[in-house]
Amino acid sequence: MNAFFGRSEPGLAAHVDALTALHYRIGSVLLDHDGQWQTAAADLEPDWNTAEPEYRAALLLGFAWSSRTSILTEDESPAGLYAAELHGYSREFSGTVNDFHGEQYPLLPYPGPAGALAASIAFDRDDTDISLQTALLLASADGPNVFQGGDPAPGCLHIPTGPHPTDPHAPITLSFPLPDDAFPPD
Numbered sequence: 001m002n003a004f005f006g007r008s009e010p011g012l013a014a015h016v017d018a019l020t021a022l023h024y025r026i027g028s029v030l031l032d033h034d035g036q037w038q039t040a041a042a043d044l045e046p047d048w049n050t051a052e053p054e055y056r057a058a059l060l061l062g063f064a065w066s067s068r069t070s071i072l073t074e075d076e077s078p079a080g081l082y083a084a085e086l087h088g089y090s091r092e093f094s095g096t097v098n099d100f101h102g103e104q105y106p107l108l109p110y111p112g113p114a115g116a117l118a119a120s121i122a123f124d125r126d127d128t129d130i131s132l133q134t135a136l137l138l139a140s141a142d143g144p145n146v147f148q149g150g151d152p153a154p155g156c157l158h159i160p161t162g163p164h165p166t167d168p169h170a171p172i173t174l175s176f177p178l179p180d181d182a183f184p185p186d
Contacts, residue, residue: 015054022055048132056132061101061118073141078130079131079137082117
């Protein structure tokens with residue numbers, strides 16, 4: 001979120017660093033698996049299981065928001081039902097991205113029914129596979145587009161996944177479209 005900078009809550013930098021690392025790992029593995037969340041899940045289980053539940057919740061909420069303009073794959077599993085519910089909350093939300101995530105994001109608590117559901121799923125240590133599958137279903141909604149190098153596409157959430165194969169100074173990112181009103185005007 002663009003509101004990270006200029007904030008001074010205790011522990012915020014550590015949270016952002018850990019969240020970014022997990023976000024990066026998910027993007028890298030999804031890229032390795034051509035956006036196929038089912039096969040990516042096995043590679044991500046160790047990372048997801050050892051991640052703090054706060055980071056899992058933040059990613060669930062972030063992926064729900066970034067999926068709002070995409071088509072979500074129908075899946076009748078528990079993860080599919082959670083993903084559909086989070087996706088629905090994000091699509092119905094009429095506020096800004098900062099309103100959806102809350103002013104303290106990525107620190108808890110998160111507002112609204114999407115925030116409560118994301119935290120509930122993420123803090124369930126007995127079913128981390130379900131929360132991981134939920135996150136991957138949301139992250140791969142409508143299939144991620146691979147944006148290779150150059151300037152990031154405006155209006156997208158970009159997950160860096162490594163250096164571009166022909167330009168080490170440009171990143172490869174997974175690019176998830178955001179709605180036009182995602183960022184308030186300057």
